[in-house]
Amino acid sequence: MGFEVLFKGSNFIRLFQGLSVALKISMISVVISIALGMVIGILMALDIPYLKSVFRIYLEIVRIMPQMVLLFIVYFGITRMLGISLSAEVSSIIVFSFWGTAEMSDLVRGALKSIPLVQYESSMALGLTTLQTYIYVIIPQIVRRMIPQSINLITRMIKTTSLIMMIGIVEVLKVGQQIIEANRKSSPNAAFGIFMTIMLLYFIACWPISRLSKYLEKKWET
Amino acid sequence: MSKVLEIKEITKNYEDINVLDGVSLSVEYGEVVVIVGPSGCGKSTLLRCLNALEKIDDGEILLDGELINPGNNNLSRVRQKIGMVFQSYELFPHKTVLQNLTLAPLHVKKADKRETEKEALMLLERVGLLSKKDSYPRQLSGGQKQRVAIIRALMMHPEVLLLDEITAALDPEMVREVLDVVLSLAKEGRTMLIVTHELSFARAVADRMIFIDGGRIVEEAPPSDFFEKPKSDRLRKFLDSFSYEKE
Numbered sequence: 001m002g003f004e005v006l007f008k009g010s011n012f013i014r015l016f017q018g019l020s021v022a023l024k025i026s027m028i029s030v031v032i033s034i035a036l037g038m039v040i041g042i043l044m045a046l047d048i049p050y051l052k053s054v055f056r057i058y059l060e061i062v063r064i065m066p067q068m069v070l071l072f073i074v075y076f077g078i079t080r081m082l083g084i085s086l087s088a089e090v091s092s093i094i095v096f097s098f099w100g101t102a103e104m105s106d107l108v109r110g111a112l113k114s115i116p117l118v119q120y121e122s123s124m125a126l127g128l129t130t131l132q133t134y135i136y137v138i139i140p141q142i143v144r145r146m147i148p149q150s151i152n153l154i155t156r157m158i159k160t161t162s163l164i165m166m167i168g169i170v171e172v173l174k175v176g177q178q179i180i181e182a183n184r185k186s187s188p189n190a191a192f193g194i195f196m197t198i199m200l201l202y203f204i205a206c207w208p209i210s211r212l213s214k215y216l217e218k219k220w221e222t
Numbered sequence: 223m224s225k226v227l228e229i230k231e232i233t234k235n236y237e238d239i240n241v242l243d244g245v246s247l248s249v250e251y252g253e254v255v256v257i258v259g260p261s262g263c264g265k266s267t268l269l270r271c272l273n274a275l276e277k278i279d280d281g282e283i284l285l286d287g288e289l290i291n292p293g294n295n296n297l298s299r300v301r302q303k304i305g306m307v308f309q310s311y312e313l314f315p316h317k318t319v320l321q322n323l324t325l326a327p328l329h330v331k332k333a334d335k336r337e338t339e340k341e342a343l344m345l346l347e348r349v350g351l352l353s354k355k356d357s358y359p360r361q362l363s364g365g366q367k368q369r370v371a372i373i374r375a376l377m378m379h380p381e382v383l384l385l386d387e388i389t390a391a392l393d394p395e396m397v398r399e400v401l402d403v404v405l406s407l408a409k410e411g412r413t414m415l416i417v418t419h420e421l422s423f424a425r426a427v428a429d430r431m432i433f434i435d436g437g438r439i440v441e442e443a444p445p446s447d448f449f450e451k452p453k454s455d456r457l458r459k460f461l462d463s464f465s466y467e468k469e
Contacts, residue, residue, distance in 0.1 A: 121275050122312035122371075126326035126378060127302035136325060140316045220316065221360075 002193030005183045014179070015194075018172030019201045022161035025169075029093050030154050033100025040101060041108020055105070062102035068163050070095045075167040092164040096157055103153050111142035144220040151213035155206045172198055226251050226381055226413050227272070232281030234267055234437075241267045243437035244281070249382065252411040256418060256428035256445075260460060264437040265417045269384045272415070273306045286381070302330060305375030306384040309391050311367040313359040313374070319346070320355040323374050331378070338377070345373040349403050365396030369403055376407075383407070385416045389423075401427075421464055425449055433457045 006012045044055050075091040078084075086094070115138055123133040165174040176194045183190045227249040234242040241264045249255055257265045270276040272283060274290065274297055283290050290300045313322050323342040327333040346352045349369040359367055368388055375383060385404065389397040401423050408414065408427045418424055424431065424445070431448035433441040433456075441448070441457045452458045 116310075116312075118308055118310055118312050119314070122306070122308055123314070124297075125273050125275065125301055125304075125306040125308075126374070127298045127330040128326060129298050132329055136329060137314055141314075144316060 002187055002189035002191060003197070005179055005187045005190045005193060006197060008183065011179050014175050015172055015197060015201065018170060018175035019205065021169065022164070022171040023158065023205060025089060025092050025164065025171075026096065026154070026157045026161050029096030029100050029157060032093070032097040033104045033153075034150075036097070036101040037104020037108055040105035041112065044105060044109040045112040059102050059106055062099050067095065067099060067160055068166060070098065071163060071167055088164065088167045088169045091167060092161075092169060096160070100153060100157060104150065107146045107149050107153075108142065111145040112138070114145060115141055144216075147213055147216050147220070151209055155209055158205055158209075159202065172201060224251060225249065226286060227415075228282075228284040228287075229268075229272070230282040230284070232268075232271060232278045232283065234264070234271060234276060234278050240437050242271065242278070245434070245437070245439055246281075247432065247439065247442075249413060249415065251381075252413055254408045254412075254414045254416065254427055254429045255432060256416045256424040256430070257432045257434055258418065258421065258424060258460070259434035259440075263434045265434050266386050268434070269306065269386050269415060269417055272382075272384060273301060273304050275306075298330065302378050303381045304384060305378055305380030305382070307368070307371050307375050307386065307388050309387045311359075311364070311371045311391075313362075313367055313370055315359050318356050318358055319351065319362070319370050322359070322370060323377050326374070327377050342373075342377060345376060346370075348406075349373055350399075363396060364392045365399045368392065368396075368400045372400070372403055372407075381413060383412055383414045385414060385418070387417050387419065389418065389420060421449075421461070433460065435460070 006015075040055060043051060071092060074095050075086065075088060079086050079091070119137060119141075120133055123137040124130070128136065161171055162173045165171055165177075170178075176198050180190045180194050187193075225248045227247075229245060229247045231244045231246050232242055233240070233244055243264075245264075245268060247255070257268065259265045267276060271278050285300060285303060288300075313319075314325065317325060320339065320342055323345070324335070324338045327338045327341075328335060343352060343355065346355055349372070351366060351369060354362060354366060354370075359370075362370065372383075372385075372388070388404075389400055392400065397420065401420065404414070404416070404423075405427055416424070416427065428445045428448075431441075431443055431445050432439055433448070433454075435456050441452065441454050443451075443453075448457075449461065452461060
């Protein structure tokens with residue numbers, strides 16, 4: 001069934017290394033997206049007219065553009081146009097963060113808007129300052145509200161890393177293709193075995209994250 | 223007796239609407255003042271102004287002789303002295319009952335954790351909710367939530383307690399348990415400003431009744447006179463609207 005190629009040479013380890021490349025890029029992007037998304041989300045919730053329309057346009061661009069097009073624009077287009085050189089890894093982190101920040105900020109904005117005004121008031125009425133109100137009352141609540149959709153975003157990011165092979169990054173899918181190519185004669189069925197294995201690897205990466213989400217949702221049920 | 227709160231000619235406008243139109247009122251230590259009036263008359267706005275949740279457009283508010291108008295940069299300190307309880311309880315949903323009670327003392331007053339928890343448990347026992355200390359607000363009934371909200375305000379040792387229609391969102395059978403707590407606070411000499419629609423409760427708890435209509439204080443009297451010998455037509459009509467007679 002084509003699984004035997006896994007045990008040839010260091011194939012299995014190579015697949016794992018490919019996965020770790022994909023995970024590294026998605027995790028760095030997730031961290032950047034959460035940090036920037038928080039800031040932009042708060043700014044959006046403040047309803048500053050001019051800023052708000054700029055963010056709306058940004059959000060719409062991210063929504064309608066396929067990630068692959070964004071990758072090509074950054075890696076092939078912008079680098080050429082500005083005469084700078086960006087590695088494929090940096091390009092993909094830029095694109096993934098650009099995408100993730102947009103979605104995160106919209107989640108933050110929505111969650112902030114869903115907290116009733118009188119929650120802020122009752123906190124301030126107890127003498128908490130605005131900053132303390134955010135730290136102890138508002139942010140813990142929005143984090144809880146955002147967990148399911150943010151986890152969904154993280155797993156989508158991990159899955160979408162399969163696109164970065166298009167700009168030359170050797171991640172798990174690319175490694176898989178290389179192994180299949182190299183063993184075309186000796187194991188013609190390698191495609192099935194390798195791609196099944198890759199599916200399993202993605203599952204191993206994403207499943208704990210979605211379990212964690214379920215767990216937190218249950219724990220923080222409101 | 224000395225004055226804890228002095229309100230001098232305050233006005234508040236929302237766009238063109240004059241919500242408070244020159245309201246003056248002083249409250250003495252240990253006094254319970256109950257404010258009634260038709261909805262939209264400005265009574266809730268008055269309480270909100272006292273806690274600086276709304277800015278006043280004109281006038282002065284003095285707490286213990288200290289000006290607390292907006293622009294005062296010690297809002298947090300002022301609010302510690304004026305506790306407020308809201309109609310919708312507004313417990314913090316992500317914290318347990320005990321954590322709701324200790325949050326402000328611990329972070330605002332930097333109080334000792336053990337002492338604070340001890341006090342919280344004592345107050346919980348007093349309102350009959352000791353067994354709920356580790357529950358989350360969603361696990362409580364409306365009446366229980368409101369009792370927690372009241373003692374949460376007490377945890378900051380405020381000099382004045384503002385109660386803004388605290389039973390308006392409750393099922394009728396839960397009103398009693400909340401008002402009993404308020405009555406016992408009145409007995410121990412708490413200074414309170416209460417906005418309510420529960421007239422029979424108002425009568426039992428008030429030292430002084432105030433009727434506000436159209437953003438002004440229309441009538442001010444001890445409860446017996448207020449309910450039996452209303453001077454103004456507007457108050458008479460207002461009181462009548464609460465009584466039913468079979469024709």
